[in-house]
Amino acid sequence: MTIFLVLFGALLLLLFIGVPVGFAMIGASICVLALNRGFDVVPYEMVAQRTLYGVNSFTLLAIPAFLLIGRLMNESGISDRVFNIARSAVGHLRGGLGHVNVLSSFIFAGMSGSAVADAGGLGPVQIRAMERDGYDRGFSAAVTASSATIGPIIPPSIPAVIYGALANVSIAAVFLGSIIPGILMGLMMMGLVAFISHRRGYPVATRASFSDFARAMVAGFLPILTPMIIIFGILSGIFTPTEASAVAVVYCAFIAALVYRTLTLSSFWRICRETAVDTAALLVIIAGSALYAWVLARYQVTSQIIDFLSANIESVVVLLIVLNLFILLIGCFIDSVPALFLLTPIVVPLIQTYGIDPIHFGVVMILNLMIGLITPPVGTVLFTVQKVADVRFGMLIREILPFYIPLFGTLILITFIPWLVTFVPSVLLR
Template identity: 40%
Template sequence: MSVVMVATMVLCFALSISVAVSIGLASILGIQVTNANMLISVKEMFNAINKFPLAAIPFFILAGNLMETGGISRRLVEFAKSIVGGVQGGLPMTCVLTCMIFAAVSGSSVATTFAIGAILIPALIKHGYPTSYAAALQATSAELGVIIPPSIPMILYGVSAEVSIGELFIAGFGPGILISLALMFFVWIYCKWKGWGKTDGEGRMPFGRALWQAGWALLMPVIILGGIYGGIFTPTEASAVAVFYALIVGVVIYREIKLADLYVILRKSVLSSAVIMFIIANAGLFAFLITRAGVPDAIGHWLQEVLKSPAMFLLGVNAALFVIGMFIETSAAIIVLAPILAPVAVHFGIDPVHFGLIMVVNLALGMITPPFGVNLFAACTVARISLDRIVKHLVPFVLVILGCLMVITYVPWVSLALRDLVYAK
């Protein structure tokens, strides 16, 4: 049964059938092969989405769309530019820094791509950067949207592997900051080598003025994350607070969201949420069937036989996840693989929170690797170019993040130091 399901899913991917439908068709075929009752599909699909933490997903998506329309993202760009925009290559560095700040509320890399890319891709092109470079940079920087907490994939991992979402969030700061600093250093060196960005400081606001204008926007992640770690509200409740805050700031304070805008914002958020929930439902059914068939146990025993040490296990998992991330959407991959791999990681003595960060960072790479990188499609849509033009400038960014991934993998302190400090008994 498992072979039939996997073969069907891969075939559907090859035929460019959507991820959710591919997983669903493979699951239904698996049920038919085993002559099981089709009511299993309804029950397990419902069980997959009938989890309170998943309520955070549509709220964080809505908060990101409200921030984009309400002028919050534009003010964050001006603030980031006031910090790093004065050096050669400052505009690409602004892109990375803005995405890091924006990610601290949106939780979604695609939302970050559209919200920040709509402002910075045209600005980069205006300052003489190649369109393909601007799109590649934006797609890569937006990856921070799923690494810097709050993060939708972290919520999914926490639910699937039964790990504390609060611990995952606090552990995400180390890897997120590491990747942000590495990307900023790389683009600074690269722009100096290419001779780009000598006029990046033009139109840059003084730091004080930019900070004043972005004050309400910068207060948002402080309230959301401070509330979570202060025990005031749960990560799920924080998502609703983020929506309320973004709405108040956009409508009452900045006054950039009109009544007519709300329908467009809500419609876009509902469509994005429905797609993710449909993937989760189908992936939940798929995970149930392969678990019932004993695949997780078989994989666990095989990994323990072949990969004798934790270091070899992590290397093998990273290689496998990198390839899987190219073809399977991040949310679906986490839901299917986390229940399989997390127990094996624990057997090797690897902290499940640390392993969760490894999974999230690695699969986030899938968002910027062809052929199914969703960030690439989003960035290409904003830049109005074809996917093939972006690949050349994308390769160095992928190598930088791979280097950071190796540090995150083999230096657990990067992920766990802050977690251990906050959750010290």
């Protein structure tokens, strides 16, 4: 118990004083090692070895590739093409541009795999268009922020890659298990948008003609092939998820540079530099989490947690409720990627002792953490959209409150109806 308190207490203290997450994990791990051995005999060679071991993973190469895809999509103007497809499809419904916002996020999700990329790339396009058509800026920002959470649910997904690598489960299965939850999120959000739009009297646009829809599809057809290439390639066995991400990068760069001619050599170099910086920040977290997970295993902290919960919780339903509340709380204070590295080594052995499918719970955990992205006080997507929309934080919070209903509704459904997650992988990966 002492080791448990030192490990988690030191981590929380370091995070509270502003130490970056990766270094906080390393610092907390060293504190535990020092407690047991003394600072003068801490095995620093082992510390270095374990941190380096954490980033020595072929699977995790998919992360910089998906980050690069998101930046390529934003830089090349593909966001506008995706938005136009969605507008021609559902723009005529009550609260049409709200539906367009959700649908375009759904489409863009299959390309970037990142909620922040969605909010930062599509966000300005969505908010400007909605405000120009008479929607309140706060409502436009709220729809944009909440729909961005679909990004890491619909495959491909950076969190799914991380979870699959850490939990040692099929990344393709996590991808496929996310499809139905992502569709549920989108449909529930569109239902809420229609309800609010009807109450506020938001405008109804003219239905796009078939020729307009066809032109939008032709203009955006090549980008929306990206998720199809990734999923088909993985399911057919042509390439692994990591190789799929590399193929998608080459494809996106090709259409941006040679088909649309919106990507120059200088802009591509700048995008690569920015992606390298983002990747380096993630690698520090990955390295720190590897050492942290090793300390958890070395001193049997995970086993102690499992034994404690097993002695006090017999019902799988109660355990799922407790874990959901715990992960939601963590997601309010820690960004989704660090939270995955922190929680997965602890949670996966626990759920397996209760017979819970790790694919099922992986999707549940990712959705939990996506809700955290639009929840104060950290809420990365929340602050990204606030900056893009230039709205007061209090107004954004007030407008986004109703959108927790579809998010929590989807979370409850997939938590207690596992086949909503497991059905598609069981059919396609049989």
